[in-house]
Amino acid sequence: MDSSDTLLALSHPLVVFLIGFAVLALWRGDAQRSLYLLCFGVSYLAYGLGVTAQIVMVPGNHALNVMFSGLMYMLAAMFFARGLIELSGSRYRYAAPIAIVVAALACRVYFLLVEEDGLMRSYCLHAAIFLLFIHSAYVARSLRKGVLAEKITFYAFILFTLSTPPRVLLMMFRPAGSYGVDHSAYWVATQVSIYAFAMVFGLALIIAIIQRYHRAQQASDENLSIISHDLRAPLATIAGSLHMLQKTATPEQLVHMEAIERNTRYQNSLINDILAGKQDIEPLEVNPEPMRLEPFLTELCLHGNTWCAQQNSGFSLAVLAPLPGQIVSDERRLKQALLNLLSNAALATRDGQVQLHVKCLPEEPGWARIHFEVHDTGPGIDPNHQPYLFDAYQRFDLQRPGTGLGLHIAQRIANNLGGMLELDSEPGKGSRFSLILRVRACDEEASLPEGWQPCSPLIPTARDAVPEMEGRSIGIHSSIQPAAFQYDTPPEELCRQLASHAREGRYSDVEDWLRLPVLKEQRYQAFRSAIRGALDAMDFAKIESLAQCTGPRPTRSPEHEA
Numbered sequence: 001m002d003s004s005d006t007l008l009a010l011s012h013p014l015v016v017f018l019i020g021f022a023v024l025a026l027w028r029g030d031a032q033r034s035l036y037l038l039c040f041g042v043s044y045l046a047y048g049l050g051v052t053a054q055i056v057m058v059p060g061n062h063a064l065n066v067m068f069s070g071l072m073y074m075l076a077a078m079f080f081a082r083g084l085i086e087l088s089g090s091r092y093r094y095a096a097p098i099a100i101v102v103a104a105l106a107c108r109v110y111f112l113l114v115e116e117d118g119l120m121r122s123y124c125l126h127a128a129i130f131l132l133f134i135h136s137a138y139v140a141r142s143l144r145k146g147v148l149a150e151k152i153t154f155y156a157f158i159l160f161t162l163s164t165p166p167r168v169l170l171m172m173f174r175p176a177g178s179y180g181v182d183h184s185a186y187w188v189a190t191q192v193s194i195y196a197f198a199m200v201f202g203l204a205l206i207i208a209i210i211q212r213y214h215r216a217q218q219a220s221d222e223n224l225s226i227i228s229h230d231l232r233a234p235l236a237t238i239a240g241s242l243h244m245l246q247k248t249a250t251p252e253q254l255v256h257m258e259a260i261e262r263n264t265r266y267q268n269s270l271i272n273d274i275l276a277g278k279q280d281i282e283p284l285e286v287n288p289e290p291m292r293l294e295p296f297l298t299e300l301c302l303h304g305n306t307w308c309a310q311q312n313s314g315f316s317l318a319v320l321a322p323l324p325g326q327i328v329s330d331e332r333r334l335k336q337a338l339l340n341l342l343s344n345a346a347l348a349t350r351d352g353q354v355q356l357h358v359k360c361l362p363e364e365p366g367w368a369r370i371h372f373e374v375h376d377t378g379p380g381i382d383p384n385h386q387p388y389l390f391d392a393y394q395r396f397d398l399q400r401p402g403t404g405l406g407l408h409i410a411q412r413i414a415n416n417l418g419g420m421l422e423l424d425s426e427p428g429k430g431s432r433f434s435l436i437l438r439v440r441a442c443d444e445e446a447s448l449p450e451g452w453q454p455c456s457p458l459i460p461t462a463r464d465a466v467p468e469m470e471g472r473s474i475g476i477h478s479s480i481q482p483a484a485f486q487y488d489t490p491p492e493e494l495c496r497q498l499a500s501h502a503r504e505g506r507y508s509d510v511e512d513w514l515r516l517p518v519l520k521e522q523r524y525q526a527f528r529s530a531i532r533g534a535l536d537a538m539d540f541a542k543i544e545s546l547a548q549c550t551g552p553r554p555t556r557s558p559e560h561e562a
Contacts, residue, residue, distance in 0.1 A: 016051065023044060035083075043077075043079035046075045050076065053069045066112050077132045081132045084137070122168075127168075133164075134161060153208055170184075171186050238264055239505055243503070245257065262299065290326050291331040294452075307343060307346035313350060313354055314352075315353075316354075318356070324368050327370065327442065337413040338374070341407075341435070345374050358370065367439070369436065369438050370436070371434055371436050372434070373432055376431055380428055380430055381431055417437055419436050488527060489524075490519060494516065496547070498543065501543075502540040507538070510535050
C-alpha cells in the first residue's frame, strides 16, 4: 500500500480506539466500576492494536505481523465475550475460552511456519472467534429476559456473530496479499457489520446502564424506606417506655429521661435526613432561623459530659467573651457539626480533658463572629494525615469506632453555613478544631457574660432548644391538649386497643390499627389523619390522649390538627 492507502486504512483502527477509550471513560465514571465495561473497553483497544499492527507491519515482519495481530484479535474476542457474560451476571468459566484460543493460535503457527497458507490462517481465526462468541452467547442467555435494552444488546451480538460465516465465505474473493482498504466484498461486509454492530450495541449498552442505574436507585429507595421504618420502631419503643417510666420517676431520673428524649428527637431528625436524601433533597441543607445560645450550649455540655465520662475524661465549657443571647443560624445543623467534633474529641481522649471554648469577636453592628473551639488532650494527629482528615471515609486509627464521615460532615455543614472549620494539632499535644461563623446577632440585652456556665450539666434544656422535625415533635410530652381536638372517634373497644398500643409504644401495632377496614369510613378520616400525624412524629402521648377522647363529636377544620 502507498502512504495514502495506509492513512486511509488507519482511520478504521483510529475509530476503534476512540470507541474503546469512550467505553473506558464510562467505566472510570461508574461508581461501581462494572467489570463488563472494562472488558468491552479493553476488547476494542486490543482489536485496534491488531488492525494497526496488520497495516503497519506490511510487508516487513511478516511472521511477527501474523502472530501479534492474531493474538490481539483473539484477546479482543475473549474480552468481549467476557464482558457480555459479566453484563448478564452469569459466572465466567475459563476452560472453554482458553482451549479455543490455544487451538486457534496453534493452527495459526502451523499455517505460518509449517505450511504457509494465509487463507487457512484467516479461516482458523474467524472460526475461533465464532466459537468464542457462540459460547458467551449461550452463557449470557439470561439477557433475553432482561430489560428491553439488554435484549437489544444480546440480539445485536447474536446477529454480529451469525454474520461471521458469510464474511468468511467472501474471503476467497479477496485479492491475495491484501491488507487494509481493498474495497473487496469481504472488506465492505466487514466494515458494515463492525460499525453497525458497534453503533447498535453501544447505544443499547448505554441505555441498559441507565436502566440498571434507575432500577438500583429504586431498590435503594425501597431499602431506605424499610430501614427508616425499622429505625423508627426502636425509637418508638424508647419513647413509649419513657412515657411509662416518667409516672414513677424521681426528679433526678426525670432529668436523665429528658436527655434521652432529646436524643431520641435528634435521632429521628437524622432519619428524616435519610429520607430527604432519598427524595433528592440537597443533603445537609441549612435553614437559618433565630436560635438561643444558652439552651444550645447547655445541651452541648450535656452531650460532652456524657461522652467524656465514658472515657474517664473531664469536660468543661469556657465562654471567653460575651455572647449574644440569640443568633440567626441553623440550630440543628450547627449542633450536628459540633456534636461530631465533641464525639471525635471524646473518643480520642482517655483519662484526659476535652474543652469547648466559645468566644465572640467584634463585628459591625448586628453581626457577630463566633468561634466554637473543641480542645482535647488526646494523642494529636500526624501532620501527614492532616491534609486528608476532612475527606469522606478517612480513618487513620482503625482501633476507634466510626465510618470516617464525622469531620467530613462537619466541614460541609460549616461551608453551608458560610463559615470555616480549621484544625490545629501536634502529635502528643492534642488537637483543636475551630468552627468559625459570621452570623446575625439578636437580643443583645440577654447576652451571655464572659465565664458563663450552665447551672448544671444535667439540667434539661428548654424545649425550644430541641430540634423539631419539620414542626413536629416526638417524645413523652404532648403540647396539644386533647380538648382542642373534636373528632368522630371509632368504637370504644377500638379506641381502648389504640390507647394500649400507644401506652406501650408499639409503633407497628398502631400502624396495623390504622389499616382496619372500619377506619376507612369517611366520618373517621379526620381522626385517622390526626393519629397518622402523631405516629409519624412518634408522639405516643398524643395518640393515647386522642384514643381516650371517645364519642361522636363534630369534626373541626384540619388546621386545628397542627
